[in-house]
Amino acid sequence: MSFSSQLPALQIVVPLLTAPIVMLLRGSSLAWCAATAASVMALCIAIALTLSVQELGVLSYAMGGWQAPFGIELRVDALSALLLLVTTGASSVALLSGRSSLARDMTEGQQPLFYAAWMIALAGLSGIAVAGDAFNVFVFMEISSLAGYILVAAGPDRRALPATIKYLIMGTIGATFYLVGVGQVYMMTGTLNFADMEVRLAEVTAQKPILVAAGFITVGLALKAAVFPLHMWLPNAYRYAPHIVTAFMAACTTKVALYVLLRFDFVVFQGNLSGHMDQYAGFLAPLAILGILVGSAVAVTEHHLKRLLAYSSVAQIGYILLGASFGDIAGLTAAFTHMFNHALAKGGLFLVLAAFALQVGGLRMLDIAGLAKRMPLAAAAFLVTGASLVGIPGTAGFISKWLLLSAAIQQGALGVLAAVVVVLSSLAAVYYIWKVVEQLYFGGPAESPATPTPAASAGLEAPPMLLLGIWGVALANIYFGLFPGFPVGLSESAATELVSHLP
Amino acid sequence: MEILGLYNYWVFIVLLMIGLYTVMAKPNLMKKLLGLSIFQAAVFLLYITLDKIEGGTAPIIQADAIGQIYANPLPQVLILTAIVVGISTLALGLAVVVRIHEAYGTIEDDQIQQADLRE
Numbered sequence: 129m130s131f132s133s134q135l136p137a138l139q140i141v142v143p144l145l146t147a148p149i150v151m152l153l154r155g156s157s158l159a160w161c162a163a164t165a166a167s168v169m170a171l172c173i174a175i176a177l178t179l180s181v182q183e184l185g186v187l188s189y190a191m192g193g194w195q196a197p198f199g200i201e202l203r204v205d206a207l208s209a210l211l212l213l214v215t216t217g218a219s220s221v222a223l224l225s226g227r228s229s230l231a232r233d234m235t236e237g238q239q240p241l242f243y244a245a246w247m248i249a250l251a252g253l254s255g256i257a258v259a260g261d262a263f264n265v266f267v268f269m270e271i272s273s274l275a276g277y278i279l280v281a282a283g284p285d286r287r288a289l290p291a292t293i294k295y296l297i298m299g300t301i302g303a304t305f306y307l308v309g310v311g312q313v314y315m316m317t318g319t320l321n322f323a324d325m326e327v328r329l330a331e332v333t334a335q336k337p338i339l340v341a342a343g344f345i346t347v348g349l350a351l352k353a354a355v356f357p358l359h360m361w362l363p364n365a366y367r368y369a370p371h372i373v374t375a376f377m378a379a380c381t382t383k384v385a386l387y388v389l390l391r392f393d394f395v396v397f398q399g400n401l402s403g404h405m406d407q408y409a410g411f412l413a414p415l416a417i418l419g420i421l422v423g424s425a426v427a428v429t430e431h432h433l434k435r436l437l438a439y440s441s442v443a444q445i446g447y448i449l450l451g452a453s454f455g456d457i458a459g460l461t462a463a464f465t466h467m468f469n470h471a472l473a474k475g476g477l478f479l480v481l482a483a484f485a486l487q488v489g490g491l492r493m494l495d496i497a498g499l500a501k502r503m504p505l506a507a508a509a510f511l512v513t514g515a516s517l518v519g520i521p522g523t524a525g526f527i528s529k530w531l532l533l534s535a536a537i538q539q540g541a542l543g544v545l546a547a548v549v550v551v552l553s554s555l556a557a558v559y560y561i562w563k564v565v566e567q568l569y570f571g572g573p574a575e576s577p578a579t580p581t582p583a584a585s586a587g588l589e590a591p592p593m594l595l596l597g598i599w600g601v602a603l604a605n606i607y608f609g610l611f612p613g614f615p616v617g618l619s620e621s622a623a624t625e626l627v628s629h630l631p
Numbered sequence: 632m633e634i635l636g637l638y639n640y641w642v643f644i645v646l647l648m649i650g651l652y653t654v655m656a657k658p659n660l661m662k663k664l665l666g667l668s669i670f671q672a673a674v675f676l677l678y679i680t681l682d683k684i685e686g687g688t689a690p691i692i693q694a695d696a697i698g699q700i701y702a703n704p705l706p707q708v709l710i711l712t713a714i715v716v717g718i719s720t721l722a723l724g725l726a727v728v729v730r731i732h733e734a735y736g737t738i739e740d741d742q743i744q745q746a747d748l749r750e
């Protein structure tokens with residue numbers, strides 16, 4: 129047993145064990161150091177796993193030496209590796225750059241507890257990506273969600289609390305639906321391991337319970353992934369959470385739920401339910417298109433920056449789902465690449481908002497008027513990451529939109545219609561991003577900040593770590609726009625893996 | 632007879648619907664959480680039902696009971712975990728409700744929304 133073969137387990141164990149340590153540490157700096165170190169270590173593990181997946185293919189790890197399907201299997205393939213990179217990367221960047229912003233949102237004593245919850249959320253999200261059986265996915269999903277509710281409730285505004293309870297109720301209903309579905313599949317197959325389910329389902333003759341299970345699982349996970357019209361929890365949860373938490377969550381939580389949805393659907397159901405592809409595409413594609421249209425339309429009319437970006441997220445989830453509903457390699461590649469690129473763009477945008485919030489009191493349109501004069505670097509980063517969200521050539525967002533459009537056009541007449549919707553929504557994105565940029569650069573002079581921060585009085589526009597993080601992400605957006613080989617290659621092998629399960 | 636034979640599943644569905652209805656229809660956050668608990672408890676019943684085998688006893692191997700049929704222990708283990716998840720969710724939800732009461736002075740959803748609108 130070499131060290132590198134233990135990496136799939138370490139991916140979960142490192143943040144999970146750091147959580148109690150962080151909680152016991154007194155003093156927020158120490159807690160932040162420990163949490164950030166664990167998160168960066170998790171990122172390194174994810175990178176190592178990605179490299180070995182690219183080299184060796186699927187990695188399987190038998191927990192405690194008990195072989196699957198009886199033991200618990202951890203399974204890392206290209207899709208899990210992509211998800212792991214997004215989650216651990218978002219967590220590391222957000223923690224590295226978010227210290228000062230978080231310190232403003234919480235008291236000194238709350239911070240160690242907050243970082244502990246963050247570690248548990250990270251462990252849960254990584255766990256979902258590596259778990260090889262349906263029930264562990266449920267447990268990790270609830271671990272990450274429960275910790276996520278705590279992170280949202282840490283917001284300084286009292287309205288964070290009703291937002292949290294809404295998120296908690298919706299999230300729990302989603303998870304319970306998933307559990308009902310898993311129970312029915314278990315009833316018919318007697319197994320929980322994804323790979324084993326696929327094999328044993330082939331022997332099941334009664335398809336009705338499986339179909340009902342597919343319905344429960346799809347609806348439950350769509351609720352967790354904020355697929356339109358089940359997105360009602362998302363805008364307020366994103367708005368009232370601490371800004372850094374929003375950056376972390378926007379980059380990964382909904383995508384992880386989509387990952388489970390796609391994995392379950394393609395690995396377990398597609399091969400065994402006759403005509404399931406039509407049901408699946410017929411159910412999800414209209415929701416994706418409606419989500420794209422409604423999300424973009426509401427974002428255009430929003431005046432609060434965080435809610436604007438949150439509704440834009442609803443539209444972006446629509447893009448990912450639309451690509452996935454094509455059910456071929458091109459569509460899935462576009463969907464997975466968009467998961468990666470959207471995490472880069474949206475995570476970056478929310479980090480920029482965190483920097484803005486340190487300077488001005490609120491994040492409404494009026495508050496940021498003319499802010500570019502005082503914060504030229506952060507405003508320029510908003511321009512770059514915003515361009516990536518819109519999909520301007522030369523940025524990461526362009527690559528995935530291009531892949532999505534070319535996948536859509538291959539689908540025939542309906543696909544062309546979907547492509548038109550994508551283009552329309554991109555135009556809406558141009559409008560709402562430009563609205564912000566215009567206000568930043570050409571708006572009236574901003575009033576003096578309500579509470580000057582230490583950074584402002586020192587003459588810096590934002591804390592150096594935050595600026596560094598923002599520009600790191602912004603440059604990554606440009607880098608992956610010019611050299612998209614890595615995310616696209618990984619997405620392509622993930623898509624090929626999933627499509628190989630089709631009948 | 633067949634309908635009566637599925638007695639447990641009917642109870643499961645009724646409980647599930649009672650829970651979901653309570654969550655959606657009641658403005659009181661405490662009642663919402665109680666509904667959520669009933670909703671989750673329904674799923675526990677589903678799992679416990681599907682592990683029961685007619686004539687099966689508790690899955691503990693005894694020396695003198697040869698040829699004994701046992702109930703399937705796996706769903707029991709699963710549901711033990713799900714119960715823990717349910718309790719944690721309820722505890723966290725109650726904690727948030729306490730904080731909502733401190734911040735707003737009410738736990739009625741409509742009154743909280745009105746208070747937010749006034750801000």
